[in-house]
Amino acid sequence: MADSPLLQVEHLYHSFSVGNGFLKKQNTLQAVSDVSFSLAQGETLGIVGESGCGKSTLGRALLRLYQPTSGTIRFLGEDITHLTKKQMKRVRRKIQMVFQDPMESLNSRHTVYDILSEPFAIHKLGTTAERIKWVDELLTRVGLPTSSAALYPHEFSGGQRQRIGIARAIALQPDLLVCDEAVSALDVSVQAQVINLLLDLQEQMKLTIIFISHDLSVVKHISDRIAVMYLGRFVELAPAEELYHSPQHPYTKALISAIPVADPKRKMKRIVLQGDVPSPMHPPSGCPFHPRCPYAAESCKVTAQHLAALDSDAIRFAACDRIKLINN
Amino acid sequence: MARSFFPQMNPVTVKKLRRFRSIKRAFYSALILFFLVILSLFAELLVNSRAVVVWYDGALSFPTYSAVRTGADFGLDYQYEVNYRELQQLFQKQNQGNWLIMPPVPYNPYEQDFSAENSPPHPPSVAKKHYLGTDVSGRDILARLVYGFRIAIGFAFMTMFLCFLIGVSFGSMMGYYGGRFDIISQRFIEIWSMVPTLYVIMIMVSVIRPNFMLFVGINVLFGWIGMTWYMRTMTYREKSREYVLAAQAQGASTFRIIFHHILPNTMVMIVTLAPFAIVGNITQLTALDFLGLGLMPPTPSWGELLQQGKSNMEAYWILGSVVSAIVLVLTMVTFIGEGIREAFDPRQHTRYI
Numbered sequence: 001m002a003d004s005p006l007l008q009v010e011h012l013y014h015s016f017s018v019g020n021g022f023l024k025k026q027n028t029l030q031a032v033s034d035v036s037f038s039l040a041q042g043e044t045l046g047i048v049g050e051s052g053c054g055k056s057t058l059g060r061a062l063l064r065l066y067q068p069t070s071g072t073i074r075f076l077g078e079d080i081t082h083l084t085k086k087q088m089k090r091v092r093r094k095i096q097m098v099f100q101d102p103m104e105s106l107n108s109r110h111t112v113y114d115i116l117s118e119p120f121a122i123h124k125l126g127t128t129a130e131r132i133k134w135v136d137e138l139l140t141r142v143g144l145p146t147s148s149a150a151l152y153p154h155e156f157s158g159g160q161r162q163r164i165g166i167a168r169a170i171a172l173q174p175d176l177l178v179c180d181e182a183v184s185a186l187d188v189s190v191q192a193q194v195i196n197l198l199l200d201l202q203e204q205m206k207l208t209i210i211f212i213s214h215d216l217s218v219v220k221h222i223s224d225r226i227a228v229m230y231l232g233r234f235v236e237l238a239p240a241e242e243l244y245h246s247p248q249h250p251y252t253k254a255l256i257s258a259i260p261v262a263d264p265k266r267k268m269k270r271i272v273l274q275g276d277v278p279s280p281m282h283p284p285s286g287c288p289f290h291p292r293c294p295y296a297a298e299s300c301k302v303t304a305q306h307l308a309a310l311d312s313d314a315i316r317f318a319a320c321d322r323i324k325l326i327n328n
Numbered sequence: 329m330a331r332s333f334f335p336q337m338n339p340v341t342v343k344k345l346r347r348f349r350s351i352k353r354a355f356y357s358a359l360i361l362f363f364l365v366i367l368s369l370f371a372e373l374l375v376n377s378r379a380v381v382v383w384y385d386g387a388l389s390f391p392t393y394s395a396v397r398t399g400a401d402f403g404l405d406y407q408y409e410v411n412y413r414e415l416q417q418l419f420q421k422q423n424q425g426n427w428l429i430m431p432p433v434p435y436n437p438y439e440q441d442f443s444a445e446n447s448p449p450h451p452p453s454v455a456k457k458h459y460l461g462t463d464v465s466g467r468d469i470l471a472r473l474v475y476g477f478r479i480a481i482g483f484a485f486m487t488m489f490l491c492f493l494i495g496v497s498f499g500s501m502m503g504y505y506g507g508r509f510d511i512i513s514q515r516f517i518e519i520w521s522m523v524p525t526l527y528v529i530m531i532m533v534s535v536i537r538p539n540f541m542l543f544v545g546i547n548v549l550f551g552w553i554g555m556t557w558y559m560r561t562m563t564y565r566e567k568s569r570e571y572v573l574a575a576q577a578q579g580a581s582t583f584r585i586i587f588h589h590i591l592p593n594t595m596v597m598i599v600t601l602a603p604f605a606i607v608g609n610i611t612q613l614t615a616l617d618f619l620g621l622g623l624m625p626p627t628p629s630w631g632e633l634l635q636q637g638k639s640n641m642e643a644y645w646i647l648g649s650v651v652s653a654i655v656l657v658l659t660m661v662t663f664i665g666e667g668i669r670e671a672f673d674p675r676q677h678t679r680y681i
Contacts, residue, residue, distance in 0.1 A: 063577050092579035105570040109338065109592035122580050152338055168574070 004077060005038040006208050007062070007176060012036070012071035014054075014061045018281065029281050031057040033232045035071075036307065041175070044202065044209040046223030046240065048216055048255070050277055054232035055212045056100075059180045062210070063097055064088055075176070093123060096169040100181035102161035106153040112139070112164055113149040119171040138167040142197060159190035163197065170201060177202075178210045183218060195222055216259050220244055228252045231280055231288040234307050237317040248310060249318045250293050250326060287320070295326045347671040354667020357660035364657075368478040375471045377436040379412040379428040433457060435468035437475040437628040442466050449643040461645040463636050467626075469646060473653050475628035480657075483544060484609035488602060490548040495555025496598065500586050502556065503563025510560070517553055525550040530621045543623055547612065558601065562594040596672045603665030607658055614654065630654055 014032040031054040039045055049055050061068045064080065072081045080091050099105035106115055116135045120126050126134065136146045142163040153161055162182065169177055179198065183191040199222065202209055213219050219226055219240075226243045228236040228251065236249040247253045254271040273292045278284050284291050290300035305319040320326070349355050373380055378391040384402060391397055391412070399406035402415060413434050419426045434457055435441065441462055444450055448466035452459060460469040502510045532538075532546050566572065567590065575585050616622035617631020625632065630650055637647030 060573070065573055065576055089579040092577065097574070097577045099570050099574055101570065105574045107571040107575075107589050107593070108340075109595075118575070118580070119578050122578050122584065152340075155339070165574075168578075 005074075006041045006043075006076060007039040007210075008072075008074040008077075009038070009062070010036050010072045010074075012058070012061060012073065013069045014057055014066055015069050027281050030283060031232050031280065032061060032068075034306065035232075035234055037227060037234065037237060039176075039208055039210070041208055042202075042206055043225065044211060044223045046219035046226040047210065047212045047229060048214060048219050048226060049229030051214060052277065052280065053229045054280070055214075055229055056180050057232075058229070059097070059178045059210065059212050062178060063092075063095055065097075089123070093172045094174050095176045095178065096172065096174040098162070098165050098169045098177065098179040098182040101185045102158065102165045103153065105165055106161060106168075108153055110152075111149065112151055112153070115153070115164060116149070116167055116171060119168065123172065125172075134171070138171055141170070141201070142167040157190075158186050159194060162186060162190075162194050166194070166197065166201070170205065170207075173205060174207070176208045176210070178212070180212045181214070182211070184213060184215060191218065198222065216255060228255065231278065231283055233288060233319060234317070235289065235305075235319045237307065239315060242316065248316065248323050248327065249320050250295050251289050252318075289320075295322065297322065344671050348667050351667040351670055353663045354670075357663040358667070361657070361660050361664065364477070365481055368474060368481065371474050371478055374431050375433040375435070375437075375468075375474045376431045377412060377434060377439055379416070379430050382412075382415075382428040384426050384428075433459065433468065433470050433474075435471045437467060437471040438626055439468075440466035441468070449640060449646060451643070452645050460649045461643070463633065463646055464640060464643070469633065469649055472628040472633060473630070473649060476630045476633065477653070477657070479540070479623070479628065480610050480613055480630060481606075483540070483547075483613050484606045486544050487547050487551055487609045488605045490544065491551040491605065492555055492598060492602070494548065494552040496559050496591070496594075498552070499556035499559025500563040500590060500594070503560040504567055504582065504586055504590070506564070506567075513556075514560075517556060520550075521553045523550065526615075529616065530619070533616070533621045537624055540623060540627075547609070551609075555601070558597055559594065562597055563590055566590045566593050600665070600669050600672055603661050603668060607661050607665070610654075610658065610661070 012032055012035045013030070016029045016031055018027045018029050033054075035058060037045070047055050047058065057066060060066045062073060064073075064083070068081060072079055074080070075091060075095065078091075080088065083091065110118075113132075113135055116138050117131045120131050120134065125131075132149075135149055139146050139148055144160060144163055144167075148156070148160075148164075153164065156164065162185075166182075177198075182198070183194050186194060195218065198209065201207060209222070211219060211222050223240045226238060226240050227234050228243075228249065230251050236243065236247070236252045238248070243252065244256060247256045251273075254273050257269065257271045271294065274294075275292050278288065278291060284301075286299075286301045286303050287293070287296075287305040290296040293300065300322070303321065305321060307317045307319045308321075310316040310318055310323065348358075367374065372378075372392050376392060380390070380392060382389045382391055389397075396409050398408060399410045402410055404410065404415075404418075412428060412430060416428050416430055419428060440448075441450070441456075441458070442448070444456075448462045449464050450456070450458060450462045450466070452461040458468050458470075460473070463469055463472065498513070502513050529546055529550070533543070536542065538546060563586070572585055572589060575589050580589070613622055613629075614631040614634065617629040618635050620632070620635065622631055623629055630653065633646060633650040634654075637643070637650055640646060
């Protein structure tokens with residue numbers, strides 16, 4: 001890992017308050033709790049988890065689209081957690097986001113030119129002539145004809161639309177790209193194209209990518225390291241290959257065993273988890289995974305688990321103090 | 329790439345306009361009304377006591393848009409404004425090559441014609457060029473209808489514009505900011521909307537005797553509320569969509585998000601409501617004028633004509649012409665409103681996935 005990380009997240013919490021009546025009791029939904037990680041320049045971090053586990057909230061909190069409840073986010077060494085809107089504008093040039101559904105995230109009333117030139121307009125860059133040139137370059141870069149500039153989003157296919165979304169995100173040449181389920185809404189064949197585009201762009205522009213998805217095989221393909229989330233917490237963080245070969249945390253084990261393999265002869269031992277994901281409004285005591293964990297012990301109901309290094313090099317992390325016991 | 333300077337209209341909008349065109353009665357109502365509004369802007373050339381063109385002593389003049397010319401200017405023995413209708417007859421009698429062209433209706437809406445032996449109202453007469461007769465003070469009804477139309481349409485558009493401006497801005501701010509601002513504003517609006525509008529307008533009008541702009545202002549004071557409800561809800565819905573989040577991630581300002589991103593997506597509703605707002609405003613003005621609490625007399629007004637017609641039922645031409653005019657205009661605007669609603673119906677254009 002490089003000595004100065006691009007992004008450093010420490011003990012990030014984000015909670016939503018649910019039900020805002022005058023007399024009703026307010027409930028809090030802990031969407032992200034105690035997430036810490038750091039990200040080196042040019043690295044790709046995959047974040048996987050079931051729906052509702054807080055992946056997207058984490059992504060949005062990193063961009064300060066949601067104000068984190070507590071914790072710090074350091075970008076290039078600077079604490080951006082409490083920057084004002086004005087100060088944040090400068091940082092936004094460097095952190096961009098690709099959204100899940102391009103039909104939703106592109107304003108259907110704007111032409112592609114409007115959409116792609118908007119980042120320049122917001123940050124007051126370039127003249128109109130320059131912007132037209134830049135938009136053409138962006139379109140070429142993401143593999144669309146320059147004539148698309150005059151069209152509206154609904155005139156494109158899903159994959160093309162996501163290319164526009166990516167073009168918008170890379171318009172200001174950011175350092176960090178947060179892809180929130182960027183390919184989940186696309187067909188499998190188109191997914192591959194868009195992922196390859198992202199990988200190409202990463203190489204050309206030295207992008208650092210946080211790739212959020214529920215699709216384990218997609219994440220495996222693109223990521224250097226993968227974080228597994230469960231109920232707002234990181235339960236395991238490991239290099240991609242190692243995570244797939246030897247998952248440590250019981251939850252990761254179950255997830256990996258559920259990936260379909262295109263080999264009818266191969267016998268798989270599938271770990272089927274019991275029960276549902278507990279409500280994040282009333283998370284279980286102790287380790288949040290204990291009600292569904294096949295290895296749970298009495299102590300798990302009491303002791304909260306924190307992400308801890310499994311080896312001396314601090315490459316693999318897991319949030320389970322019984323890991324050694326389980327895996328032997 | 330020049331196309332991106334002038335992006336062609338959104339294909340969906342084009343589709344909506346085509347659909348509007350295919351709704352015949354709405355389309356033709358729009359055409360006719362548009363034509364009438366344009367005509368009314370040039371009412372001075374069509375309905376006026378001043379001549380359109382005068383040829384006198386080898387010089388052309390256009391009295392409609394020039395300074396007042398007295399009788400003395402044309403060799404007559406009076407110092408007040410020349411009567412062009414009499415001047416026309418005089419020119420014809422003298423036959424010295426001088427001539428002038430009068431508008432098709434040679435009366436202005438204020439002058440009282442007492443030339444007949446009996447007292448007004450006079451029934452319609454083509455010979456005297458009172459095509460719809462005169463009212464109780466001898467003023468030409470057609471002239472008053474035309475100028476009254478212009479004032480009513482002007483009032484309706486201006487009131488609508490100001491109401492929408494305030495209502496849209498305030499409503500979208502409520503929807504966008506939400507929270508405490510929303511709650512406090514909503515309570516304020518609820519209280520404000522409880523004010524009995526018509527009475528307050530009547531009291532204010534009878535106290536301050538307003539001119540046109542002030543009168544518009546008084547009506548806007550109570551007219552902007554309705555729009556805020558719609559805008560608040562629409563903005564609330566649009567705000568939670570991802571394109572707003574995407575704009576925030578780009579660093580867009582709140583102003584930009586509301587007016588550049590959210591507003592175009594609520595435009596359909598604003599456009600759909602506009603014709604109905606216009607109908608409402610015309611009715612409001614006519615009602616207030618009918619009660620004598622609208623624009624100050626002698627402003628030409630449909631409501632005031634209606635009042636005269638009601639009090640003088642035997643002069644059927646007063647009530648007949650003003651009621652026909654009101655019914656025609658309001659029906660046309662309503663047709664347009666219906667057409668727009670039909671053509672812009674989101675169910676026709678949205679695919680729910």
